[in-house]
Amino acid sequence: MFDVVLVAPEIAPNTGNVARTCAVTGARLHLVRPLGFRLSDRLLKRAGLDYWAHVEWQVHDTWDDLLAALPGARFCYLDPRGSLWYSQMDFAPGDVLVFGSESRGLPPGLVEERPGPVLRVPMRPGLRSLNLASTVALVLYEAYRQQGFPGMA
Numbered sequence: 517m518f519d520v521v522l523v524a525p526e527i528a529p530n531t532g533n534v535a536r537t538c539a540v541t542g543a544r545l546h547l548v549r550p551l552g553f554r555l556s557d558r559l560l561k562r563a564g565l566d567y568w569a570h571v572e573w574q575v576h577d578t579w580d581d582l583l584a585a586l587p588g589a590r591f592c593y594l595d596p597r598g599s600l601w602y603s604q605m606d607f608a609p610g611d612v613l614v615f616g617s618e619s620r621g622l623p624p625g626l627v628e629e630r631p632g633p634v635l636r637v638p639m640r641p642g643l644r645s646l647n648l649a650s651t652v653a654l655v656l657y658e659a660y661r662q663q664g665f666p667g668m669a
Contacts, residue, residue, distance in 0.1 A: 526552030533649035598636030607659035
């Protein structure tokens, strides 16, 4: 129902935790290179536990490859400078939730290539960001909540 995109993720355990969240919700996971770890990294596998077999996931060499794989989808970007709280967004089935890397966030100019709403998680002033895996879980569960948690018990 939803796609989760990690652009240039750097920390294997974060990506493993995101994969696990995608597995339990049914979201598809897309990783856009460069990756800050090897796909064979034991920490990636450990964080994802035995859930890897239950998540549909794909690695894209470039942003353009990702765009080609998801034509016509609405992209929703997460960025601390977003103009809308994630909880104010009306998510729809098929939305693509795009998250940047842990240390750099979304690359400059990315939103302009496929315009869409830029969302943020409310935080206390002066703090940079929430953990990537936590942010994905927070936003993805809000999107599913709005749909009535289809297929979940």
